[in-house]
Amino acid sequence: MQIRDEFASTALLTDQYELTMLAAALADGSARRRCTFEVFARRLPHGRRYGIVAGTGRLLDALAHFRFGPDELAVAAKFLDPATVDWLREYRFTGDIDGYAEGELYFPGSPILTVRGSFAECVVLETLALSIFNHDSAIASAAARMVSAAAGRRMIEMGSRRTHELAAPSSSRAAYLAGFDATSNLEAVRSFGVPGAGTSAHAFTLLHSGADGEHEAAAFRSQVDALGIGTTLLVDTFDITRGVATAIEVAGPELGAVRIDSGDLGVWAAQVRRQLDELGATGTRIVVSGDLDEYAIAALRAEPVDVYGVGTSLVTGSGAPTAGMVYKLVEVDGIPVAKRSSHKQSRGGTKKAVRLARATGTIVEEIVYPEGSEAPATNGFQVRELQVPLVRGGEVVDGVATLAQSRELVARGLVSLPWEGLKLSAGEPAVPTTFLG
Amino acid sequence: MQIRDEFASTALLTDQYELTMLAAALADGSARRRCTFEVFARRLPHGRRYGIVAGTGRLLDALAHFRFGPDELAVAAKFLDPATVDWLREYRFTGDIDGYAEGELYFPGSPILTVRGSFAECVVLETLALSIFNHDSAIASAAARMVSAAAGRRMIEMGSRRTHELAAPSSSRAAYLAGFDATSNLEAVRSFGVPGAGTSAHAFTLLHSGADGEHEAAAFRSQVDALGIGTTLLVDTFDITRGVATAIEVAGPELGAVRIDSGDLGVWAAQVRRQLDELGATGTRIVVSGDLDEYAIAALRAEPVDVYGVGTSLVTGSGAPTAGMVYKLVEVDGIPVAKRSSHKQSRGGTKKAVRLARATGTIVEEIVYPEGSEAPATNGFQVRELQVPLVRGGEVVDGVATLAQSRELVARGLVSLPWEGLKLSAGEPAVPTTFLG
Incomplete structure (x- = not known):
């Protein structure tokens, strides 16, 4: 395995179907529709009371290497039409990404990453984003x-x-x-x-x-x-x-x-x-x-x-060797969308999230609500917005948390848990999450 | 993470203590002693009846990239003496490696890899070899x-x-x-x-x-x-x-x-x-x-x-996300060595292994015996030597199994198992292993 050559680009760390969906969407014009994808975990691993968001920094680095050079295009050309290959040759993510800061606590349904852009530019990042978050957050x-x-x-x-x-x-x-x-x-x-x-x-x-x-x-x-x-x-x-x-x-x-x-x-x-x-x-x-x-x-x-x-x-x-996070399309041209077959239902629409805490700093609740709707009532609790800007117009913003800062955020997060949250025994998430809207 | 630069060499995919042991051994002269290290699994994951050796091909490729360039030496120089850094600069594995062919069945104690050379040149490969075998064999x-x-x-x-x-x-x-x-x-x-x-x-x-x-x-x-x-x-x-x-x-x-x-x-x-x-x-x-x-x-x-x-x-x-294989020093200058504290005892000495089968091809027993001793009695069963040469004098030998050949070997191996061996329920290894000597 020629490690230098093969992993210079992260573009092929991708499932084939991301690119065949891209090909079909380019052909029928839907590739240009404005989309929001969200990364979240439907549940925590069995008995876990909280999760730690990890991988954000590595994803932002990997995004910069998500480029289709001649080697990657040669692989793509074997199963894609020339127009799709041409599109991949010019690929640069130009959209916006927000997310929970790396090191933040998360709970079931927490929208830890929100990726916005055209369907085409967002869909191809699914595999890479999930691989990084599912691994790093599990560890x-x-x-x-x-x-x-x-x-x-x-x-x-x-x-x-x-x-x-x-x-x-x-x-x-x-x-x-x-x-x-x-x-x-x-x-x-x-x-x-x-x-x-x-x-x-x-x-x-x-x-x-x-x-x-x-x-x-x-x-x-x-x-x-x-x-x-x-x-x-x-x-x-x-x-x-x-x-x-x-x-x-x-x-x-x-x-x-x-x-x-x-x-x-x-x-x-x-x-x-x-x-x-x-x-x-x-x-x-x-x-x-x-x-x-x-x-x-x-x-x-x-x-x-x-x-x-x-x-x-x-x-x-x-x-729990993998965090079980998914990357779901939740909005197309401003309209919420969601799968509804069977038990894997998702909540459509782009979401915001806040966490409420007592004056002592102990957290009591997470609230996930539709973007654009009024911020939820806080009932006198301290309130903290959980999402921060990570990428704007394809460029990583200034001020993304360093590893040292994220490490401090974990330490603060653990202190903020109600005491039951730190128990090692199997239990429920340390705080409830309320989904509004 | 600059993927191209960082993984061009596999040399730092290594635990720090491999290099500090190297430093001490170079300083006291023991680094030159002729050693045999063996890779084996003390046990199969709970209830599993067989394992599949995987990773051999990737290890041989990674070995060729185990080189300390200026970037790797800069990291090493932070905690090692100059003589050790100089030694690493010139590092090339010059020893011999034998092993079970990739795709071969294995059982508890099967010596799936045998690495021979100076202590120095062998010890530094421990982490890389185990990472590859433990991952690939688990999958x-x-x-x-x-x-x-x-x-x-x-x-x-x-x-x-x-x-x-x-x-x-x-x-x-x-x-x-x-x-x-x-x-x-x-x-x-x-x-x-x-x-x-x-x-x-x-x-x-x-x-x-x-x-x-x-x-x-x-x-x-x-x-x-x-x-x-x-x-x-x-x-x-x-x-x-x-x-x-x-x-x-x-x-x-x-x-x-x-x-x-x-x-x-x-x-x-x-x-x-x-x-x-x-x-x-x-x-x-x-x-x-x-x-x-x-x-x-x-x-x-x-x-x-x-x-x-x-x-x-x-x-x-x-x-069972990791195969639990270990890389153990079993022989120094021709003398068997083994840890004996507690329950993690190992068997000293370089080993050979054969597998016995009925005329129908169904395997009945694996025998692991000291190298240099007489081949074990086969009681009329078909006998197959399990170790094949992989590296001689630091160079990969001709004829190492291709991925396609290894795939066929797995298929043949599954057919060779006694029927109990293919049961999915928890059980004992499909065949017993006898350790002689």
Whole structure:
């Protein structure tokens, strides 16, 4: 796979039917009709009480690369008429996009992205927009639960090996957005400026074996020599108690941290803490990893754990690997439209959204209402408009939230939830959403 | 995100600790020790009876792009010593790789990849290799269950919007490998030659609405005019029975297919089939989609469904979004090594593997045994060696399976399973694996 050549353009990260619909709409003239598409989730993943909007920044970048060059046009020409291929050659999105700021909480039906323009220019963005939002929001939403379960302790994302190699940096970004402190993934460090972190693997200890057996001390000495006393030594390759003793013997009581990656982490954390303290290594921190999810993190809350390393459950969305968002046509030439067959009914018309909060900041309700109608009554609550401009006339507006700003927005959002909203158990959305109009 | 620049090299799709271990090993001289790393899954996802090896071809391509250019070295230089950075600048994998052919069945403990070389050159490939195998094998393994459930009916992969935009083409490839017939993803068409397919979305029908209401017939006419009589019309935007009547009115009884994307698909398939037949459209096929997984596909086996469109469950591995494979150091300078703390024990030493089958071709056992020991007794069964050479001296060997060949291997593998192995219910691995030595 020639990665450089193939992903220089994002245009083919698209379902074929977007382009065949385009061809038919260009031929019959409907391609020019003014449309609004909205991105929303019909429901949250089972039992989840809130979601975190993530992917907005990546979508805006990907939009700038949504161009049909000669390679992309060659693929399109195999199943499209020449007029459609010509149209794609000149494609630039010229419409407007509004949306919830990246990092914002969302609930069922929240109109997190509103895309306006001609049918043609909007429809072709469906697949790309959904791929990005469905992935990034799934990861960020799971990550936020883990962050709140960790109650302020340091969190390292280390799940790259458990997800697609090119999804991994985006997962790291989404985890950081949601409050993780660092990532193991170097591409995320480069692409998104997420702080890097790392410990060591069992292979490094095993490497220092010989015909005469194990040389754990040699491995630890080598690591300390190369990486300094602040490093994290992995103490569970052979025997944890012996590993801890060896670690402090080699590194002294100023050792940065030890990592435990197996066994009953709660029991071991307490025992290792006592052992470290007895050895005078009272400042040496304890990193735990190994199949941690938000429930395991919460269960370790009473134990002397300093850092959580989270992998598989993070990058797989902890049971909800995709956010289930859809990209629906809601308005054509000012007229609301909606599918009405079966249970997948949608609400037609372009929508606005506000969130109401008590004076304390605790949110109480989200209200989604038709654009152009009067703003809803707020009953004395604080009210905040949720949609912000993202693109105007095809150009990204100034002031779109940076990753750091979005990270702060997540932190503020979690604080704004009613206390039930932070419970890890399965439940209803943390606040009700009212649909007016 | 500048996609072109950032993913030209695959070198940073790597966990930071691979490079800090490298630094320590270079400094103490152990980096030159001859090592074997093996990729295997300790277990199959819960209840699964077999797995499908997928990702080998993509790994070999990614290996060729594992190069540290100026951009990658700038990231590495922030946390590594100059000698390590110099070593990375010259990095080329010069070792050997063997593995199960892509498309081969695997079971718990199957050594699906064996990487040999210096510690340094092998350890840095861990993250990339696992990301690719864990993703692609998870998708292919789920896809194979869907293919066997579909019992020969046509399968279209249409899950791009439910996974990371750059994971989507790999998912399409894995699905095709496992027996799907086509994909909606255009990048997969370009990158991997997977046949493209597509139908239409509700948005296209809704686009043809006016102030005076719905114009489903206009939408259908437009699509048929643009894409021909062989197209697939989506009939469930408003009312399925009326939609089918309109489709045949507009297109005539030679219409290629209708798609139903909502409702009770089994009931509707039967009813629509009757309706189509009564209208003389006996050759018009029925495509169903909408939250299909292997169980739903199997449940529709008695219904007149011609084509399944599968999305979410495919790209999320139908409950098992990652294959849980690990990359473990098993041998150093000819000496077997293994972690032994806790429940994550591994078997040391480089391994070979054979699979035994009856004369009918039905497999009965997998045997994993130490390299260099005598081949195991076969008790009159047919025996097949499972590992094939993939890389020699850093170069991909001739004759590595093409995607088409791997697809045939999956098909043969599914036929070789004992009948219990194809059951969709939770169970044990289809054949036992014996570990010798």
